[in-house]
Each structure stands twice: as structure tokens, then as C-alpha cells.
Amino acid sequence: MRQSQLFTKARKEAPADELAKNAKLLIRAGYVDKLQAGVYTYLPLGLRVLKKIENIIREEMNKAGGQEIFMPTLQPKENWKTTGRWETMDDLYKVSDTSGRENALGPTHEEIVVPLVKQFVSSYRDLPFSAYQFQNKFRMELRAKSGILRGREFMMKDMYSFHTDEEGMVKYYEEMKKVYTRVFTRVGIGTTTFLTYASGGSFSKYSHEFQTITPAGEDTIYICDKCHIAVNKEIIEDLKSACPECGGKNLRTETSVEVGNIFELRTRFSEPFNLSYKDEEGKEQMVVMGCYGIGLGRVLGTVVEVLGDEKGLVWPEAIAPFRVHLVDLSAGNEEVSTYARALYTELNACSIETLWDERDLRAGEKFAESDLLGIPLRIVVSKKTIDDGGQVEIVDRKTGQVRMVDRAEVFKIADGSFTVGLSD
RNA sequence: CGGGGUGUAGUAUAUCGGUAGUACGUCUGCUUUGGGAGCAGAUAGGCCGAGUUCGAUUCUCGGCACCCCGACCA
Numbered sequence: 001m002r003q004s005q006l007f008t009k010a011r012k013e014a015p016a017d018e019l020a021k022n023a024k025l026l027i028r029a030g031y032v033d034k035l036q037a038g039v040y041t042y043l044p045l046g047l048r049v050l051k052k053i054e055n056i057i058r059e060e061m062n063k064a065g066g067q068e069i070f071m072p073t074l075q076p077k078e079n080w081k082t083t084g085r086w087e088t089m090d091d092l093y094k095v096s097d098t099s100g101r102e103n104a105l106g107p108t109h110e111e112i113v114v115p116l117v118k119q120f121v122s123s124y125r126d127l128p129f130s131a132y133q134f135q136n137k138f139r140m141e142l143r144a145k146s147g148i149l150r151g152r153e154f155m156m157k158d159m160y161s162f163h164t165d166e167e168g169m170v171k172y173y174e175e176m177k178k179v180y181t182r183v184f185t186r187v188g189i190g191t192t193t194f195l196t197y198a199s200g201g202s203f204s205k206y207s208h209e210f211q212t213i214t215p216a217g218e219d220t221i222y223i224c225d226k227c228h229i230a231v232n233k234e235i236i237e238d239l240k241s242a243c244p245e246c247g248g249k250n251l252r253t254e255t256s257v258e259v260g261n262i263f264e265l266r267t268r269f270s271e272p273f274n275l276s277y278k279d280e281e282g283k284e285q286m287v288v289m290g291c292y293g294i295g296l297g298r299v300l301g302t303v304v305e306v307l308g309d310e311k312g313l314v315w316p317e318a319i320a321p322f323r324v325h326l327v328d329l330s331a332g333n334e335e336v337s338t339y340a341r342a343l344y345t346e347l348n349a350c351s352i353e354t355l356w357d358e359r360d361l362r363a364g365e366k367f368a369e370s371d372l373l374g375i376p377l378r379i380v381v382s383k384k385t386i387d388d389g390g391q392v393e394i395v396d397r398k399t400g401q402v403r404m405v406d407r408a409e410v411f412k413i414a415d416g417s418f419t420v421g422l423s424d
Numbered sequence: 425c426g427g428g429g430u431g432u433a434g435u436a437u438a439u440c441g442g443u444a445g446u447a448c449g450u451c452u453g454c455u456u457u458g459g460g461a462g463c464a465g466a467u468a469g470g471c472c473g474a475g476u477u478c479g480a481u482u483c484u485c486g487g488c489a490c491c492c493c494g495a496c497c498a
Contacts, residue, residue, distance in 0.1 A: 009449090011434090011435065011448095011449080012435080012436090012448060012449080012460065013435055013436055013448075014435090014436095015435075015436090015490095016430090016435090016436065016437085016491090017430075017431090017490055017491045017492095018490095018491080019491065019492070020491095034490095036489080036490085037489085037490065037491085085498080088498095089498075090496075090497085091496085091497070107498085108498065110498080139497080141496085141497075142425060142495085142496065142497090143425090143492095143493095143494090143495090143496085143497095145491085145492080150497085207498090218497095261498095263498075265498090268498090291498090293498095329457075329458065330457095331456085331457045332457085333457095360457090361457085361460090362456075362457055362458090362459085362460075362461060363457065363458040363459065363460095364457090364458075364459030364460050364461080365459080365460045365461090366458090366459085366460090367458075367459045367460085368459060368460050369460080371459090380458080382457095382458065383457095383458095384458070393458095
């Protein structure tokens with residue numbers, strides 16, 4: 001994409017009232033726009049990142065056998081009455097239309113997915129399976145905060161699994177722990193994200209959260225480095241400050257943000273909707289459920305919190321909006337301009353996503369903005385690089401390492417065999 | 425929801441009970457071109473409502489919005 005055609009523009013300064021690093025950087029760089037507290041627009045660059053995160057999650061969910069669906073936001077009051085949550089869920093948005101009909105704006109989708117699958121499940125032969133979706137959730141947070149980390153409307157992946165018995169559900173649940181670990185590794189926060197024991201609420205003994213260490217978080221976790229797991233604040237007392245896996249008491253305290261969670265729902269929702277099946281003997285049994293959530297915006301914001309530096313955003317390759325930022329310093333020089341255009345065309349031909357900054361601006365401005373945008377590899381083309389024997393300069397955004405390389409070498413990026421900053 | 429803070433141009437800010445100033449941005453022109461460059465010109469602002477006052481952006485009250493702390497967060 002040509003940067004001159006991008007309708008958003010980077011700003012020099014962040015809004016004064018934003019304190020959260022993720023909000024400051026994402027707004028400055030033109031990735032998101034705040035409409036109101038906890039409600040954000042994803043602009044072209046931000047949406048590209050969000051979609052990449054979405055696709056990684058989609059791949060992993062599909063691998064785990066998940067079937068993608070898309071359920072409505074507008075949900076009839078009756079469904080929520082059935083589970084009792086119309087009254088008990090404090091952060092439920094309730095809307096009524098001119099006919100007086102009341103609906104909930106979905107904060108989660110058990111109330112929808114359970115009646116849905118009830119239509120299709122009647123025998124043990126129909127189980128198990130899992131269904132998931134990417135959907136905007138609405139939660140009336142009394143206090144939206146921390147930029148995009150805690151919003152009132154946010155994109156979430158929610159998956160629901162259905163099983164004949166607890167054993168099958170637990171097996172799948174255990175599998176999902178691994179799937180989630182893979183997701184967070186792939187989006188670039190693997191080393192700072194911990195499977196965390198949390199309170200099971202009304203459903204089971206424990207649930208599990210995925211917590212990423214960052215001072216921007218609002219949770220406290222206790223990490224057992226030996227087992228590479230953590231325990232959250234709510235249950236650390238119950239566990240007598242010991243690791244639930246090895247019993248060790250040598251736990252490290254960290255501030256963290258919850259990027260995902262998995263719950264054993266068991267029959268909490270199958271009961272009220274009477275979601276049952278006939279077993280091998282023809283006996284009626286309750287379907288056993290699990291559910292698995294990941295907040296996409298929160299993952300994006302967390303990556304910014306963890307990796308962003310004083311110059312701006314820093315994206316892991318897997319979720320960067322573009323792979324290459326082609327900084328063209330031709331400044332009206334035909335030779336340089338032609339060279340840059342040809343390079344851009346070739347990069348596109350190799351399917352290397354490239355943002356070409358062909359705007360007529362001074363170099364300093366372009367570099368500063370390039371740093372802000374955080375695209376992993378910067379390729380600089382200028383009079384200087386051309387006079388240097390037709391080489392280009394490649395800069396690794398993360399490490400700041402600079403290398404002059406032969407032009408042909410640039411295209412090794414296409415098959416991943418070339419990365420700046422790695423050993424020579 | 426309890427407490428605290430802040431509302432002035434697109435952004436960041438200054439001043440003031442009496443014509444609202446600066447920087448950045450944006451627009452025009454010229455120069456410049458490896459770290460947010462220069463010159464000239466232009467553009468654009470007092471959150472909303474009520475009260476006090478000859479006069480309110482400024483003082484008072486109410487509302488709203490945003491940020492922070494707490495509570496809450498299947």
C-alpha cells in the first residue's frame with residue numbers, strides 16, 4: 001500500500017488525557033480512534049493487526065476441530081430469563097425497541113448457542129463437537145479503562161464445546177490449554193504469558209486464565225517458574241500460597257492482564273435449556289459443556305504494552321500490519337524514485353506486504369513515523385543507498401540493527417530465510 | 425457505583441471578569457531533503473444549561489464527557 005493513500009495520519013502527540021501506553025501509541029500512530037470511553041474504531045492499520053490475530057486464532061480453533069459460526073448481538077430477553085442472568089448480570093446492556101420488546105446486547109453467547117445446538121443434538125452420536133465465533137461483545141463496564149484493554153464493546157473469540165460426559169469435556173479442556181498456549185506464542189507474547197489457575201466460580205473447582213505479565217495489567221498472579229504456571233489472587237489463599245502442580249512455595253508475584261480464559265461450564269447452561277441427548281441405552285443425559293474465550297483487542301493492546309518502546313509500536317512479524325516499511329527518500333530525485341517504485345512492485349509480486357512511504361517529506365519525519373508505526377523491517381532507499389552500489393538499507397525495528405544488503409537479498413525475506421538482526 | 429482530577433482550534437497548551445495568544449497540524453507558494461527543516465500567507469477554539477454581573481471562557485450551581493484510585497468484572 002502507498003502511504004500517501006492511507007487516509008489516517010500519525011500524530012506527533014498523544015491526547016493529554018490518555019495515560020495507557022497502548023492508547024497513546026495506537027492513537028498517535030493512527031491504528032485506532034476512541035469514540036467514547038471503552039469504545040474504539042479500528043482504523044486501517046489497526047484492523048490489519050486485529051485481523052491477523054483473528055486469523056491465527058481461527059487457524060488454531062479449526063485445528064482443534066472448532067466449527068466457525070456467527071451469532072447475533074441482539075438477543076431476546078427470554079433466553080436471559082431462562083438462565084436467570086437477565087437479573088443477575090450487572091453489566092448486561094438491555095435495550096428496548098419502540099414496540100416495547102426487550103433485548104440484551106450479548107456480553108457472551110451461552111444463552112444463544114445452547115438453544116441453537118439443542119435443535120441438532122439428540123443422540124450421543126451427535127457429540128462431541130465445538131463451535132466458535134468472532135463477535136463484538138457488550139459489557140456495561142462501570143469504569144472502562146487502560147485504553148483498549150478494558151472496553152465496553154470489544155471483539156472476542158468465544159468457543160463452546162459439547163460433550164457426552166465430564167471426561168470428554170475435561171479431555172478437550174486440557175487440549176485447549178495447549179491450543180491457547182500456541183495462540184499466545186504465535187502472536188508474540190508466549191514468553192510472558194502464563195496458564196493461571198483461577199477460581200471456578202459456580203461451575204467447577206478451577207478455571208484457567210491466560211495472564212500476560214505487564215505493569216499495565218489489573219491482576220496479580222503468583223508464578224511458579226518450575227512449572228511455568230501461575231495462580232491468581234482470588235485463590236492463592238485457598239492454595240496456602242503453594243503451586244497447585246508441584247506444591248512449591250517459591251512463587252514470584254507479578255502484575256498481569258488476562259488475555260484469555262477457559263471454563264468448565266459442565267451443565268450450568270444445558271440444564272436451564274434442557275440440552276440433553278440419549279445415551280447408548282436410550283437414557284436421557286445432560287450435555288456437558290466447556291467454553292473458551294480470547295479478547296482480540298485486549299491481545300492487541302497487550303502486545304503493545306509488552307513490546308512497544310519509547311519510539312513507538314513494535315510488532316511481531318506474525319501480526320504486523322505490514323511486513324516491510326519501504327521508506328523512500330527520493331525527494332523528487334527521479335533515479336531514486338524509479339528504483340523505489342520498482343522495488344515496491346517486486347515486493348508485492350513476492351507477496352511481501354509492503355507499506356511504501358512515497359510521500360514527499362523530510363527524512364527525519366519519515367524515520368520518526370516509521371518507528372512509531374512499528375513495522376518489523378524498514379527498507380530505506382535513497383540517493384545515498386543507490387550511490388553505494390545499488391544496495392538498500394534494512395533496519396530491524398525491534399533491535400535497531402542496520403544492514404546494507406544487496407538488492408537481490410531483500411527478496412529472501414519472502415521465504416523467511418532472511419531476517420535482519422539475526423546472526424550473520 | 426463511591427472518591428479525586430480535568431474540560432480553551434484537529435492536537436498540545438497560555439492568559440484573562442472587558443478584542444482569547446502560542447506551537448504543532450491542515451491549506452497556498454517558495455526553499456530544503458538521512459532523524460519531526462526554513463520563510464511568507466491562510467485556516468480554526470472557550471463542553472452544555474442556568475445564575476451573579478453593564479459584561480462570563482473566567483465566579484456560583486446543575487448537567488454531561490474524559491482520565492485516575494477503589495469497588496465490580498460468567
